[in-house]
Amino acid sequence: MVETKQEILHHYGPLSYDEIGYLLNKMMEKFNAYSLSLRKKVYTFMVESLENVYRHQDVMPESTNYYPRFTLWMSNDTVLMSVSNTVLQSKCAHISKCLDRVGQLDKSELKELYRDIILHGTISEKGGAGLGFVNMARVADGKLGHSFEPIAPSYSYFTIDVAISFKTNSPMA
Amino acid sequence: MEILKIQPDEFTPGILFDPEKSVFEIYGVSRPENVVGFYKPLLTWLDTYNQEVLQAEPEVHRQLEVNLKMTYFNSASSKFLLDMLLLFIRMDAGNCKVRVNWYYEEDDDEIKESGEELSEMLGFPFNYISVG
Numbered sequence: 043m044v045e046t047k048q049e050i051l052h053h054y055g056p057l058s059y060d061e062i063g064y065l066l067n068k069m070m071e072k073f074n075a076y077s078l079s080l081r082k083k084v085y086t087f088m089v090e091s092l093e094n095v096y097r098h099q100d101v102m103p104e105s106t107n108y109y110p111r112f113t114l115w116m117s118n119d120t121v122l123m124s125v126s127n128t129v130l131q132s133k134c135a136h137i138s139k140c141l142d143r144v145g146q147l148d149k150s151e152l153k154e155l156y157r158d159i160i161l162h163g164t165i166s167e168k169g170g171a172g173l174g175f176v177n178m179a180r181v182a183d184g185k186l187g188h189s190f191e192p193i194a195p196s197y198s199y200f201t202i203d204v205a206i207s208f209k210t211n212s213p214m215a
Numbered sequence: 216m217e218i219l220k221i222q223p224d225e226f227t228p229g230i231l232f233d234p235e236k237s238v239f240e241i242y243g244v245s246r247p248e249n250v251v252g253f254y255k256p257l258l259t260w261l262d263t264y265n266q267e268v269l270q271a272e273p274e275v276h277r278q279l280e281v282n283l284k285m286t287y288f289n290s291a292s293s294k295f296l297l298d299m300l301l302l303f304i305r306m307d308a309g310n311c312k313v314r315v316n317w318y319y320e321e322d323d324d325e326i327k328e329s330g331e332e333l334s335e336m337l338g339f340p341f342n343y344i345s346v347g
Binding site for chain 2: 090
């Protein structure tokens with residue numbers, strides 16, 4: 043079978059909370075024929091990743107070249123998503139360490155980490171619970187890709203990629 | 216105490232609590248832009264209810280029904296839902312018998328599993344109710 047990759051949703055530009063809502067509603071509309079389980083997984087990844095951008099991005103002053111970017115594609119049996127934003131390079135090592143950590147965990151270990159953070163963590167000043175990457179990894183069965191592209195002396199363009207298979211979440215008849 | 220009523224919107228859940236009827240209900244989507252600003256006053260309200268109503272009149276308020284009818288909650292909200300449930304468990308440890316009802320759509324495995332995880336973490340049994 044020939045692999046096809048079709049773009050379903052795309053955003054590039056400043057990201058407001060309302061814009062996140064718009065993207066979520068559009069996704070639910072476009073995935074209406076698919077199982078609730080697949081829609082919930084895609085919805086969860088979108089919320090956690092886009093809210094992560096909204097709360098934690100480091101906006102590069104006087105730059106219009108690297109706004110937040112979100113794209114969702116469908117391939118034959120997979121939903122692919124990619125989310126990018128600017129971050130200070132001083133934060134890259136810590137972010138990378140967090141993502142590498144969750145990437146090494148299996149399903150039950152991710153559940154344990156989630157439990158540990160929710161029971162013992164606190165809500166940050168920015169309103170995060172420290173559970174975003176864990177939740178993203180859980181819907182992706184641990185398979186989160188990430189990269190940092192240096193774009194200025196102090197900034198990188200940070201990207202998270204995910205692939206969610208819908209072999210077991212096929213369209214309803 | 217007055218009835219607590221918060222209308223749901225695209226980002227925040229609806230809340231209905233009539234202290235006289237002893238039924239608390241939270242429903243809908245929870246991903247508030249200001250999660251602390253939404254949940255902190257609710258936790259304070261519940262704490263006041265515990266101290267000023269339940270502990271002041273233990274013989275009157277002997278049971279409390281807690282209905283959770285969430286369709287989605289983000290990770291920051293889950294932390295506050297846990298804190299809220301801890302308050303209800305504290306009430307249950309007193310003279311007020313608390314029953315937690317966790318509603319979920321028939322084919323919504325994610326929400327059902329979220330309830331099971333919270334119940335397991337708290338060591339407190341939930342009553343699961345499938346709807347639709």
